[in-house]
Amino acid sequence: MSDTWWKDEDDLVAEQAKVLDLDEEKSLLIMGPPGSGKTNLLLLRANQLYLGDYPNLHIVVFGSLLKHFIQLGGNQYDFPTEKIVTHAQLFNDILRSEGMGVDSENLQINEARVERANRLQELVDSGRVGKQFEALLLDEAQDYTPQEIRLMKCLTDVLIATADSRQKIYNVDDCIEVLRNCTDEIYPLTFHFRNGLAICRVADGIFKNAPDYTPLRTHSNYREADYPSTFMPKRGLSLEEQISAMVTQINDQRFAYPNDLIGILCPRNEELDIIFSALTRAGLGYSITRANSKDFDPSRPIWLSTLTAAKGLEFRALHIAGLDYLYRMGGVQKRLIYTGITRAKTALTMYWHNSIPGYLESAIQSASPSKAPVTKKKIFGKD
Amino acid sequence: MWIAQVNKRECFEVYLGSMKMIEKRVNALTQIKLNYENDILLIWDIDPREGFSFPVLVVAGDDDVKSVLSSLKASPQVPAPLTAISRVIGRKEAKQHFDTESLLLNKSIFSVIALLSLVEGSLHSDGKVGLQQQSPLLCKRTFSYAWGRAIGAQVSADSFQELPTRWLDVYSMLNSPAALDSAQRTVSHLTNGLTLLTQLAFDKKPSQPSGQLAFSILKGDKEGQERAWEGLTAYLSRPMSIEAIQSMTREDRGLLLQEALRALTAAKSRTEHDTLVFACAFLATRLAPGRLDHFEMLKSIGLPELLVWYGLYAALQHPKEILSLHSGLGFRMLRDLLRDEDKLAAPISDMSYLELKMIARSGLEGIAGVIGHASELQIELIPYVSTSFTFQLRSRSRYDERQQSFEMESTNTSISPRERAKRLALELSLLAKDLPDYPDEYSSRRNKATKPRM
């Protein structure tokens, strides 16, 4: 599996290759749209630093799922996969070594996060903890708090971060400004290669009225001839019907993309649970895995995850179901669904029963005009 | 080079270590002349008058090759295997190599053969070794590899005809009957593909649509491809042009292939079956161009010919991409296939096919002492085409116990930790085979020691 997602977009284009020419001691902020190869570049830089004079480094990711995903591809690099850690792990290890570990069991995730940062702050302020690493490489840095960014800067000589403010899905203070201050140079990526045009259109529809939004379509250099992209909205289906529609399509997709990841995302865990057991009953039990669970098995080809946990991942074919519950995701929902949609590389199917937010409805409409691209099925098929 | 024209007796003398009788007749020449009748030609790469050496090449009359070899071998003073030191070839074969203008080969077919050696590798060994687990070692032990070397060496047409039989013959000496059975099927399907590639290498246009498709792919002739393809779509429920297929999404192409495979498994006649094999194989290459993503899936159908043609069409269309797969193993194989062999250098294999046949009459046990690599027997099947075979005398019985029929199971293509472990285990097992067996006493003690823990 790793083979495919890794190989796809890393025909390193000139824009990306330049990073290798930059001084190793420079702290960089890599900014770019989804699919522009930020994470790839981060790992490439990590490898360069690791093989060079900065072996004491860590690649810091936000969640453990992203960690697994990167590790899938990470074995093509020279640094050991243990170098990839979550930020919670990174902070906690330092705290524990100072005897100040946070026991997160009785805490809410967010409370624990704040607690860790505060304790570390104390240690840093009191001079007990200083630069521990030669390099820290932060993926999806837009989701950290300004405090966390500043702390990490204190822990390392070189800080490399990737960020895309459009994909910020946690309600924390904006840290892009701090990121700029903590790095020497912004390394912008303009072009992206991951999402097919059909998928870009839906994503662009979501932010079509945002004044500073650059449509994904504009800079897409996706290989449309090699992997013709499709988007299919499926409305008016109960969850049960959504699942049965999904099963048929997934079987065909498994056949078409035997070595690629297929994703199923939902806004809520409740729907995921139902889908998981229904897919197991449908005979897909050996192929599916719950991505944000203890039993997660990254070697399986179909990953189920919430929209939130799916950030940073990418799927050849993606199904986003249970969209009726997107409403409940609050203020970040627009960016959340945007992030979800942009996880799809080639085929995107979206399912809902009664209603979805207006902005999404309109995005879907503008992405599927009256005359849908002709499928050959229609032309030749008996249906 | 140094050449002497001798008779049979003089030839023996030389091999018994005496140059006296012929010393005066050794000439330094730049060209081999084969316009003599009954004599034997001895050829050296260094001057034998300055210090004794065996000829690197012995050219005998076509009907005499065997008798020359067997009479030379009869003497215990002659080194054995003799053909490890001197090539003994017939006049006709020699003419092919030294007297004929070498033809201009279309080198691009070697990429396809390199890939076929990978495909074949995963067809042997009960299909237990997947494409991803192939190694140069395994690929070089294939019939395809031998064939590729034969094209490269531009051997005579007669030799090509001999090649499958000889390869299978050696294979049968070293493997169980069950393994041979599956290898026979595999080789017969490969022979079809390889014969076609040989035609293509010499720029001959094939007569069948399946071959014409390959021909026009190689030529980059889109229209020709469409025409040939049309000839293969007769039994498809939805025949359509390559261009039309290309404009479909991969999922829709997948549906097309699924239909075709259903038709294949339900094929009623030989023609229908064969045509559908080509059609399915080609369709599968259009699903994920430049990749072999559907190899395992096609393997589960249980028709080796499907995989042969899948690999053939895939590599013809996107040689660079296909050879790059699996850390560029294809390129590695290509390197070995394209390596030029000096035709006037000493042989590189352990012995020639003919000599192996002679030795085998008295059992294979003697061979163990003469092979150059652990558990690997290198045989020159036909002149200038040497191939490796797995050689494990003592483990033969173990092989027999195993079910060796053509049974393929789909293996997971991802590199999960489990998969990595499996691969590691396989590599270990191969390594273990290369190690000398422990004395019984020692191994049983070890077993005892580990038992309580288990």
Next chain:
Amino acid sequence: MDSAQAEILVASLLGKEVGGWRINSFLGKGKSAVVLACSREAEVGAIKVFHPELVERYGRATQLERILREKSLVGASHPNLVNILDGGECPETKVLYIVMECIPYPNMHDALLSIPSEMIPVLIAQLASAARFLEDRNLVHRDIKPENIAVSSDFSRAILLDLGVLRPIGLSNLTDVDQRSFIGTLRYGAPEFLQRQEEDSVEGWRAVTFYQIGAVLHDLIMKRVLFERDSEPFSCLVRAVIEKVPEIFGDNARCVTLANHCLIKNPATRLELVSWDRFQNLVIDDSPSITLARDRIRQRQKYFQVAAAQEKPVGQNPRSVRKTLDDVCNRIESRLAALMNDLQAFPLRSTQSIKNVEQCASETYIHFEKDELKGIPFKITVSIRFTLIDENLGRPIFRAEAAAACANEYIQIEMLPAYTPIHTGEIELLLDNSYLEEVFVSCLEDAYMQIEQGKWPNEGNIIALMVKRGAV
């Protein structure tokens, strides 16, 4: 003229001489004349004698003028046009007559079912050649239809007959054909002709002729008369001619496309799409790549035929134009993305589409980055403009144009050079063919030429790049 009238007329003529031609036998009768076999010395022919009463009723002068016009073609021979041998007013009998060569072939209408489809291109090319022969002499046939075309028994030759309604172009003082004789060919009349809105100019009549040839082509491909199902009642047929897009499908994609284009309702669009060459091109062998492209079109068209039939005709309202443009932009962008992927020769790119509903046009700009590795030291911008020129009852016709330039910096779109027309036609035709590919390849080629000639754009300057014009 009824049969009795005809019989009387024939009886009065048999065995006599008209204009020096001896009348031998009866061949047939038309609406206003009888046709008889005749001879003059060794020469044989078919003489058409107009019924004197009818001549008087509709005006002798007009009829005579027509006959003289037809007679003007005596000696002007074309292999696919019936030869006129003689004509005028018989000094003895005072009847009006015209003598033409005797053609022993059935007409195309009767032979329709037996004409093999591989002969269609050659027959149509011949028919068009005859029509063009007339146009070159400033004449228009006005009544081209299968009944007026003879087809040789081996189906290799078509001969355009009945030059009776021949008309000089641009001569509007003449009283026109009587309404009744027109009714018979309403089916094959162009919509503008039917509504008497044709323009009396070479182009105006050419549009009518193209339509009629297209109608004949339709019959040949479909093996049935145009608007067969709408024949009755009369008002249905009129409506069909004006607003129904006929369904045409067949093996020869070029014929199908040409028939579709000939039968386009709007004469201006029709002329934009069809030229005399296209009929002759039917018999020229395609280059392989074009055959393939056409195959592809043929397959697509099967679908669009159905799609068009289902769609209601839309008026030129901004909403429908916007929708059409949105759709077109999406398809152009998708096509370009696939094309760039296929060609693998271009640097990284940004794509941007601008739609102008008022002008019914969309412009898609592709801005290419500099790419030292590819040897392109400047930025290149290519723009593709699609202008909707005719909604054509749900099968819109577009004109495609392109412009390209290179510069050191990002090229402002208003700085682009003038657009070069590429091709006009249905969106599928424009997208599926190699037109767009040619545009991009030619401009990249030109960019390299500029480099080789040392013509690099200066700061703030742009250099126009050549784009290749598509061939029909």
